[in-house]
Amino acid sequence: MKAIHVPMAGIVNYKKVAEKMAELIQEKGGHILLNHMVESITETADEVVIDTNHGTIKGSFYxxxxxxxxxxxxxxxxxxxxxxxxxxxxxxxxxxxxKRYLVKNLIYPVPNPNFPFLGVHFTRMIDGTVDVGPNAVLSFKREGYLKTDFSLRDMKDVLYFKGFWKLASQYMKEGVEEMVRSFSKRQFVKSVQKLMPDIQENDLLPGPSGVRAQALKEDGTLVDDFYIVHGNRSIHILNAPSPAATASIEIGKEMIRHLEKFRLVV
Structure with a gap:
């Protein structure tokens, strides 16, 4: 087996990072409004009006x-x-x-250039635990962290979008393989053993899951880079591929540069 060693690669506790960001926002006089579902947005020449299920928010930009x-x-x-x-x-x-002693760093496979997914890899966390995964399967709900989660609205959005069917027809084999790994631990382990042959099926315990917000174009192309568009008084980040969390501070700096174009930063 051959590999590239990147000694500066590392990991953080991103929950702690997010909590610190929230603390700094509030220290600067910002407000964090949870459980506010956006129902409508109106951009005028002078302001932005955002109606939510808990009232209306007005501002100059969002x-x-x-x-x-x-x-x-x-x-x-x-x-x-x-x-x-x-x-x-x-x-x-x-x-x-x-078996955690087997993994002292982060171990990643060479990615498939056609897929903007990382593939099954090993991540040694801050607390010493080791995550193994992930696969990449279509979620039947936008916030569907369990196999049984389902949303009719979310599935309609997928199935009525012609870009999805173009993607599915092009990568049917890969999609089926990912689904099989989701339901077969044995097949999942085979993927793991390509990186770590000593790992056996009984070495893996059930772990967490996450849902990736993957932007897909109408022609079936998976967007593999940041996708940012502008409104009259808004910026919309419509795709933030991995490692978006790692790059979040740099993304914030990029947003400042965008805001400078609107002369909203002093």
């Missing part, structure tokens, strides 16, 4: 970084795009404690 719902927010603002968010669930296992 940034849409709503992840799994970013395309819907853009649609509410009458932003014309050729992308649709298609949710892909990534399922993980965790290495049992007595």
């Amino acid at each position: 940034i849409n970084c709503a992840g799994l719902h970013s395309d819907r927010i853009a649609k509410l603002a009458n932003i014309k795009t050729d992308v649709r968010i298609v949710p892909f669930r990534g399922e993980y296992y965790q290495l049992k404690p007595e």
